[in-house]
Amino acid sequence: MKKLVLATLVLVAPLAQAFDNKDEAIHYRQSVFTLVAAQFGEMGAMVKGEKPFDAKEFQYRAESLAALSKMPLEGFLYPGSDKGGTKAKAAVWQKTDEFKAKLAHFQKDATNLAEAAQSGDLSTIKPAFMATAKNCKACHSEFKNR
Template identity: 40%
Template sequence: MRRHFAAALLGLAASCAQAQFARAEDAVKYRQGTLFVLSQHFTRIGAMVNGRVPYDARAAAENAEIVAVLAKLPGAGFGPGTEHGSRGAKPEIWTEQARFKEQNERFIAEATRLAAAAKTHNLDQLKAAYAATAATCKACHDAYRNN
């Protein structure tokens, strides 16, 4: 029951993400919040695939499912006027919108593959999908994030 509720809630959040924000700073907070939560779940999977914590197939699948849903959310927070409240974002996000959107779509696709791999309960498949997803994160961070 709890898992179904969480899945329904995440689905609702994904559909609401496309809604307009009342203020640019709301979009920035939304973006930063979703990226933070996404990183928390992705890091949990990373700890398993890198052997820092024992592999738990069920936990990996649950976290990967959350990552796949959350991957769709932050893009809505990069709208016009949000560049002024950004802490680590490079200006190219707003000047290279098509390229940035393409990077984001690659991340969403890899996150979806990560969730599918996690459902197999095969650690080797999870490791491969995690590495591919992490590579999309790194590519986007290299291009659009100040370190």
């Protein structure tokens, strides 16, 4: 499982730096966030009891989220990517250090969630999931237009 996630990062990371224009950078980061949302959706359904808890699936999704959490920043660094088809607020570029710190906190939480998921125990996983989701939402509040 970890090998698959690492292989994906090795293949995708160089592409992330190869943006030809701001629209590609915006599309890249939006694609990453779409995948992040998909992982959260499935894990959230398990945590809420809307879907049967499957420890292996949860672990896969948590590890995927941890890998994905490291990817979005590159899409925000491309010059001019603050304009156009984006929902990112100007605060991303006005408060860059704060944005990077929140993203780093999200990465740490996502890594902690992946580690908790290795236990296969929902009572261990749930607090880590809730912390990760809370941190993710906090960033949306300040840095994303609805």
